[in-house]
Amino acid sequence: MxxxxxxxxxxxxxxxxxxxxxxxxxxxxxxxxxxxxxxxxxxxxxxxxxxxxxxxxxxxxxxxxxxxxxxxxxxxxxxxxxxxxxxxxxxxxxxxxxxxxxxxxxxxxxxxxxxxxxxxxxxxxxxxxxxxxxxxxxxxxxxxxxxxxxxxxxxxxxxxxxxxLPEQLVTAYEKSRAQHGGIGAAALVRRACEGCRLELNAGDLGELTRSPVEEVLRCPECGRILVRTSESSL
Ligand SMILES: [Zn+2]
Known part of the structure; x- marks a missing residue:
């Protein structure tokens, strides 16, 4: 989306x-x-x-x-x-x-x-x-x-x-998009958020790794919805 x-x-x-x-x-x-x-x-x-x-x-x-x-x-x-x-x-x-x-x-x-x-x-x-x-x-x-x-x-x-998509997720995305200059969701690529380009620390990454697949994740740095991909290096 x-x-x-x-x-x-x-x-x-x-x-x-x-x-x-x-x-x-x-x-x-x-x-x-x-x-x-x-x-x-x-x-x-x-x-x-x-x-x-x-x-x-x-x-x-x-x-x-x-x-x-x-x-x-x-x-x-x-x-x-x-x-x-x-x-x-x-x-x-x-x-x-x-x-x-x-x-x-x-x-x-x-x-x-x-x-x-x-x-x-x-x-x-x-x-x-x-x-x-x-x-x-x-x-x-x-x-x-x-x-x-x-x-x-x-x-x-x-x-x-x-x-x-679930209605709640769409609403969350729209809200995040409005707050973050049009980019509401960002992929996690090689441990970094594609939205704010900041690399996540080991603690945060560990938490993300333990989160269930269906859970909507947020970038701890910028707050955008964080999308796990095959390149996330989790
Ligand atoms: Zn971010």
């Missing part, structure tokens, strides 16, 4: 420390970093797209004005040389404004392109990460499922043992 309990404990530990847990945790850390970057880039792309549209609208407006000015010059309907000069100055100023705006627009477009490229790559990496996490989670679930099956087999075996 102690060995069954040990195995169940080992299986629980193995389930808790499956390598996939740590791998998923690590990937999720990468993922949250990428996720932050994605949100950042999406905000930038959206801000810069809006900005670019605004400049685009400004360019359109200034172009329309230049068109009107040009038309007035072309029709020759301008009265005075002063007015003509004024319109020509305006045309130069409008052209300068358009060129400035177009430079600005170009800069935004270049920025946008860089941001969009990075955003695409971040999105691809996020997808890849999701796939890897998904695959690891399936692996982990499969392994955990196998462990669960093994645990259930051992619990069934334990139930069979509980049914077969």
């Amino acid at each position: 102690q060995s069954v309990d040990n195995t169940v404990g080992q299986l629980a530990h193995r389930k808790k420390t499956l390598p996939q847990h740590a791998q998923i945790l690590e990937l999720n850390q990468d993922r949250s970093q990428l996720e932050r970057r994605r949100v950042e880039l999406e905000t930038q792309v959206s801000d810069h797209t809006r900005e670019q549209r605004r400049i685009d609208a400004d360019v359109e407006q200034v172009r329309a004005r230049r068109e009107r000015t040009q038309q007035r010059l072309d029709t020759g309907a301008v009265g005075s040389p002063k007015e003509l000069e004024g319109l020509q100055h305006e045309l130069v100023a409008l052209n300068r404004r358009i060129s400035t705006l177009e430079d600005e627009e170009l800069e935004f477009m270049e920025q946008l392109e860089t941001e969009q490229t990075e955003l695409d790559s971040v999105r691809t990496r996020l997808q890849e990460l999701d796939q890897r996490v998904g695959a690891l989670a399936s692996e982990r679930d499969l392994a955990a499922g196998d462990i669960d099956v093994a645990v259930q087999q051992h619990l069934d075996e334990r139930a069979r043992l509980v049914g077969a």
